[in-house]
Amino acid sequence: MFNSKQFFIQRFSSHMLEVSRYLKYIFNGHLVFAMLFLVSALAYYYQAWLVQIPDRFPTAAIIAILFGLVTSYSPVRTLLKEADLVFLLPAEHKMDGYFWLSLLYSFLIQLYLVLLIAAALGPLYFATYPNKPTTQYLVAIVVLLVLKVWSLLANWWMLKIRDRRTRVLDTLIRLVLTIVIFYFFVKGEMVLSGIVTILLFGLFIYNYFLSRQYPGIAWDLLVEKDRERMHTFYRIANMFTDVPQLKTAIKKRHSLVAAVTSRINFSQEQSYHYLYRITFIRSGDYLGMYLRLIIIGGLCIYFIPNLWMKIVFSLLFLYLSGFQMMTLWQHHRTIAWLDLYPLKKEWRQAALVKWLMQLMIVQTIIFGLLFVFIGNLLGLAVVWIGGFLFSYVFIHGFVKKRLV
Template sequence: MFDANQFFKDRFSSHMKEISRYLRYIFTGHLVIAMLFFVSALAYYYQQWLTNMPENFPAALVIGVVFGVIAAYSPARTLLKEADMVFLLPAETKMGPYFRNAFIYSFVIQLYLLALAAAALAPLYHAARTEIGGPAYSLILLLFVLFKIWNLAASWWVLKVRDANLRMLDFISRMVLNIAAFYFFVSGENLLAGFATLLLAAIFGYDYYLSRKNGGLAWDLLIEKDNARMRSFYRLANMFTDVPHLKNQVKKRHWLVALLLKRMPLQQDRTFAYLYRITTVRSSDYLGLYLRLLIIGGLAAFFVPNIWVKIIFCLLFLYLSGFQLTSLWQHHRTVVWLDLYPVKPEWRSAALLRWMLQLMLAQTFLFGLLFLFMQLFTGLLIVWAAGAAFSYWFVNGYVKKQLA
C-alpha cells in the first residue's frame, strides 16, 4: 500500500544527503572568509550610517519593498523527479500528505530569508520609528510570517495554471500589493494597509478558485520548477567542487557573441579562445555571476565612505570574479571532441589564462571609472594599479598552478 508520508520521508532524506554533500565544500572554502569580511564591513558602515541617517530617508518604503518582495517570492518545493511523472501519476489522489509535508518544508527553508531581512532592517526601523510612528516591530514580523504563508499557498495554487503569462501577472500583482501593505502598515496607515490586504486576499481567493477549477496537478510544471531550483544550487556548488550531473542551460545571445568574436582571427591556435568566449557568454553560469559581482562590488564601493575600504571591496570582488571564472576549465570536461581537435594541449590553458586576465582587467577598468565618477582620483590610480597587478598575479600565479 502506498504511504505518502513515508515516501516524503525517503525523498526528503535523499534530498538532504545530496544537499549536505555539497554544503560541506561551500562552507569550508576560502570564498566564505571573503564574504564574511564583506558582510562584516557592510554591517559596520551600516551602523555608522544609521547614526547620521537623513531625516527624510524613506525608511518605510525600503522596509515595505524588502518585506514585500521576500513575502511574494515564495516558491513551492516538491522534491519531485522526472520519473515521478510516470510512476506516481496513478497515486495522485493519495499524494495529499506528501504535498502537505512539502509545503511545510518549503516554508521552513525560506525562513532564513525572513530572519536575515528582519535582522538587517530592525536597526533601520527603530532609528526611523520616531519619525514614521509605526507599530511595534514584533507586529510587523508577525504580519511578515503570515503573508509568507499566504503567498506560499498562492504560489502552490497557481502552479496548476499552465499559462506562464497568467502566472507572471499573478506574481507581479501579489508583489505590488505585498509591498503596499507593508509600506502602509509600517507607516502607521492602518486603513490603507487593510485595503491593500483585502485586495491581496482577493487575489489569493482567485488563485484558489483557479486551482480548484484546473483539478489535476501539472506534474511536468512542478518537476520543471524543482529542477530549475536544483540547477541553481548546483551552479553555486560548482564554484567549489565538481558537480558531474550539472545540466547547463545555453542561451544564444547573438549580438554579444558577435561583439566578442568580431575581430578574432580564424586561426587554429585561437580555437580555445573562441570556445571560452562563447562559453562565457552563452552559458547560464558565468556571465550572470560576473555581472552580478561587478554590480554588487560597485554598489559596495560607492556607498562605503572610507576610500581604503572602497579599494579593498573592489579587490575583493575582483578576486571573487576570478575565482568563479576558474571553473571554465572544467566546463567542457565531458565533451570528447576537445581531445580530437588537431590543436596543441598548451593552447587550451593559454587561451583560458588570457581570457580570464582580459575579463579581470575589464572589471578593474570599470571599478576605476566608478572612482572617476566619485572624483576620487587617488583611488582611481590605486584601483587601476593594484587591480592590474592582482589580476596578473592571480591568473599567472594561482590559476596557472591549478591548471598544471
C-alpha cells in the same frame, strides 16, 4: 501499502544528499572568507549611515516593498520528478500527506530569507522611529510570517490553474495588497492596514474556491516548476564544479564573439585562445556573472565613503571575478577531443591564463575609471597599480598551480 509521508521522507533525504554534495563546493573557504568580509564591511557602513539618516528617508516604503516581496515570493517545492508523472498518477488520491509535508518544507527553507530581511531592516526601522516600541516591529514580523503562510497556500492552490497569465495576475495583486498592508502598518495606520488585510483575505478565500473547481493535480506543472528551480541551483553549482545534470544553454552573441576573436590567428597554437573566448561569451553564465560582479563592485566603490575601503572592495571583487572564471578550465573536461586532438597542454594553460589576465585587467581599468568619475585621482592610481599587480600575482601564483 503506499505511505505518502514515508515516500516524502525518502525523496527529501535523496534531495538533501544531492544538494549537500554541491554546497560543499559552493561554500568553499575562499568564497566564505570573501563573503564574510563583504557582509561585515557593508554592516559597518550601514550602521554608520543610520546615524545620519535623512529626516525624509522613505523607510516605510522600503520596508513595505521588501516585506511584500519576501512574502509574495513563496514557491512550493514538491521534489517531484518526471518519472512521477507515470508512477505516482495512480496514487494521486493518497498523496495528501506528501503535499502537506512539501508545503511545510517549502515554508521552512524560506524562513532564512524572512529572518534575514527582518534583521537587516530592523536597525533602519528603529533609527527612523526611535519612539515606537520594539513590540510593534516584532508584531510586524509575526504578521509577515502569517502572510507568508497565506501566500504559500495561495500559490499551491493556484498551481492547479494552467493559465500562466491568471497565476501571474493573482501574484501581482497579492504583492500590491501585501505592500500596502505593511506600508500602513509601519506608518501606524492600523485601521487602513486592517481594511487592506481583509481584502487580501478575501482574495485568499477566492483562490481556495477557485482551486476547488479543479479537483485534479497538475502533475506536469508541478514537475516543471521543480525542474526549473533545480536547474537554477545547478547553474549556480556549475560555477564551482562540474554538474552532469545541467544542460548548458548556448547563446550565439555573434557580435561579442567577433569582437573577442577577431585578433586570433588561424593556427594550432591559437586553438584554445579561441575556445575559451567563445566559451566565456556563449556558454553558461560566465559573461553574466562577470558583469554582475563588476556592477556590484562598482556600486560598492561609489557609495562607500572611505577611500581605502573603496580600494579594498576593488581588489575583493577583482579576486571574486578571477576565482569564478577559473571554472572555465573544467568546462570542457567531458569533451573527448581535448585529449584526442594534437594540441599541447601548455597551449591550453597559456590560453586560459592569458584570457583571465585580460578579464581582470579590463575589470581593473573599469574600477579605476570610477575613481575618475568621483574625482579621486589617488584612488585611480592605487587601484590601477594595485589591481595590475594583484592580477599578475593571483594568476601566476594561484591560478596556474590549479590548472592541472
